[in-house]
Amino acid sequence: MSKRFLLLNGIAIINVVINHSIGWTYVAMFWWVHRYTALSSPDFSQLYSSTYFLLRTLEQWIIPSIPAFLMVSGFFAAFSAGKKRALDWNFVVSRVKYLAIPYLLWSTLMIIFNALQNTRYTLIQLLRMYLTGQAAEAYYFVPLLISLYLLSPVLIRLVNWNWKILLASTALLQALTKLADYPVIIGMNLPLTPFFSFINSGWFFIGHIFWFSFGMIIGFRQIEIKENFHKIRWLLLIISVVFFIAGIFEWEWLLIQSGQTWIGPHETLIDNLYSAAILSAFIGFFNIRFPFSKKIEELGPKSFGVFLAHSLFLIIAARGIYHFFPQLLGLPLLFFLILVVVGLSIPLVLMKMTINSFLKPIYTYLFG
Amino acid sequence: METQMIINNFILNELAKGRKKTINNDEDLLAEGIIDSLGILQLVAFIEEKFNFTVPDEDVVIENFMSVNALSSYLDQKLAAKH
Numbered sequence: 001m002s003k004r005f006l007l008l009n010g011i012a013i014i015n016v017v018i019n020h021s022i023g024w025t026y027v028a029m030f031w032w033v034h035r036y037t038a039l040s041s042p043d044f045s046q047l048y049s050s051t052y053f054l055l056r057t058l059e060q061w062i063i064p065s066i067p068a069f070l071m072v073s074g075f076f077a078a079f080s081a082g083k084k085r086a087l088d089w090n091f092v093v094s095r096v097k098y099l100a101i102p103y104l105l106w107s108t109l110m111i112i113f114n115a116l117q118n119t120r121y122t123l124i125q126l127l128r129m130y131l132t133g134q135a136a137e138a139y140y141f142v143p144l145l146i147s148l149y150l151l152s153p154v155l156i157r158l159v160n161w162n163w164k165i166l167l168a169s170t171a172l173l174q175a176l177t178k179l180a181d182y183p184v185i186i187g188m189n190l191p192l193t194p195f196f197s198f199i200n201s202g203w204f205f206i207g208h209i210f211w212f213s214f215g216m217i218i219g220f221r222q223i224e225i226k227e228n229f230h231k232i233r234w235l236l237l238i239i240s241v242v243f244f245i246a247g248i249f250e251w252e253w254l255l256i257q258s259g260q261t262w263i264g265p266h267e268t269l270i271d272n273l274y275s276a277a278i279l280s281a282f283i284g285f286f287n288i289r290f291p292f293s294k295k296i297e298e299l300g301p302k303s304f305g306v307f308l309a310h311s312l313f314l315i316i317a318a319r320g321i322y323h324f325f326p327q328l329l330g331l332p333l334l335f336f337l338i339l340v341v342v343g344l345s346i347p348l349v350l351m352k353m354t355i356n357s358f359l360k361p362i363y364t365y366l367f368g
Numbered sequence: 369m370e371t372q373m374i375i376n377n378f379i380l381n382e383l384a385k386g387r388k389k390t391i392n393n394d395e396d397l398l399a400e401g402i403i404d405s406l407g408i409l410q411l412v413a414f415i416e417e418k419f420n421f422t423v424p425d426e427d428v429v430i431e432n433f434m435s436v437n438a439l440s441s442y443l444d445q446k447l448a449a450k451h
Contacts, residue, residue: 002428003416006409076405080398082430094401222425297413301406360386367385368404 001226001286002079003297005072008282010296012069013303014344015062017310020137021339022055023265024318028329030262032322036330044261051332060247063267064275066141067211069303071279073145074215077152078159085160085220087153095149099304102368103142106308107135113312132203136311140202147205148212155213163217167210174210178269181207185266186258200266207267214276218283226286233284240281243274302351305367309347317342371440371447378414379436383407393436408433415439421446 029052033043046052080091107130111121121129133139148155158166180196190196200207218225229236247270255263290296299306317339321328328335347367354363372393380391383403397403403411411433412423421443432442 001425002409002423003413006406006413009406073405076408079405079408079428079430082434088399090396090399094399095404098401098404226425301410303406355385363386 001222001283002075004283004286005075006297006300007290007293008068008279009072009300009303010298012065013299013306014296015065016138016307017314017343018340019059019062019065020311020314021336021343022059023137024314024339025055025332025336027318028322028335029332032326032329035322035326042261046332047261055332055336056248056251059265060244060251060271060274063247063271064278066208067272067275067279069141070145070148070208070211071215071218073148074152074155074212074217075219076215077149077156077212078216078219081156081219085156087156089153092149092152096146098364098368099142099146099149101365102304102308103133103139104130105366106312107133107139110135110139110312113315132201136315138307138311141307143203144205144208147203148209151205151209152212152216155216159213159216159220163220166213167217170210170213174207174272175269177207178267178272181266181268182254185254185263185268187260187263210272211275214279226283229280229284230286231284233281236277236281236284240274240277243270243277246270247274299348302348302367305351306344306347308367309350310343313346314339314343371443372436374418375411375415375439375443376436378418379403379407379411382414383410391436393440395435397433397435398430411439415443419443419447421450 029046030044031042033039033045034041037043039045077087081087111126111129115121129135131143133141133143155166177199180192181200183190183193184197184200198204205212247268250268250270254268321335321338328338351363351367354360354366359366376391376393379397379402380388384391388400388402391397391402395402398408408428412428416422427442427446431438433439
């Protein structure tokens, strides 16, 4: 099953790039309308169009990407603990080092890129950006993962003490956190709304701790879990489909309830249930080969490098099209496909060039 | 000896990504940061392909993958049992 996680990581990184490309396509459809029509922006006349629903469906489908990365990381922490079931701090320090250095470097590049376009930051803003991963939309994941690795020695002890209680309590904690996000999503002005918003910050581990714990428990009890999930694999798949559809309707309902024309992305409780079901189904169907599995597995180990680098190239591509080929913005699906190709291929080419050049000794500090 | 060399070369050329110029066969691959989480999974995939042998899930434990020596002795044992 361990090899299966290479495939899962490969699928997850493709989905992350697709997700952010969808984000830029929404920008083109609603906020850059003036570049290809006589209308002024923002204009939401393309909301509820067939293209919108196609992108929304795709966006819903790929929600389990970050949960998948966290689950694989938890699995690896369990692997590293070994039969003695205790984590060595050397391992934690080493993981943090190889996550933090490339992250700081790419965050700095993003900040410089924004500064070149006359965005100015105060020292406090800069500090906050580095600590909470705000330099790019995807970067919250790195401080999140680092905090989970720092917590991993404690989580391993809890697994040893009682893995069922750990699984249930992290699931409950995460579910309660997601429930607290609903007032934030629909813009309810409650006294606790700022607190609810804070605990649902992407970089904050409380809202994601279940995925890491789940991965750890899979690591320690993989044979038992694999067999149990295999027995109920079809049920897990049906549950995944139900929550997938429910998630699409839920988001439209939340949009209506908010009274807004548009609300930013949030991972809801239904989304989490969908992620849990589909990831469990993925384990349950461990003997099924997917098309292009080999190629996707090869992408898995490069996922962190692609993750860090794709944001910058998506911004450059999207803004380049905005300035030089604005007609393309009016063809959202083509624009989306261009971004996916750019977001995946340029980081991969850069990584290949680096590993085959005199820069090889610093590869790991650039791409992890 | 040959198993050790094959594993050492693969780790150095494919997984270490320039982190090390040489790898001591006794070095702790994870604690030293020579390979990462996905590196272990790549190593499993490589072994299965190179030695035409499926690594059972229960054998994917750090004790078997901690160092080049640990992995080669695990492999020698498994391959001897296979033949």
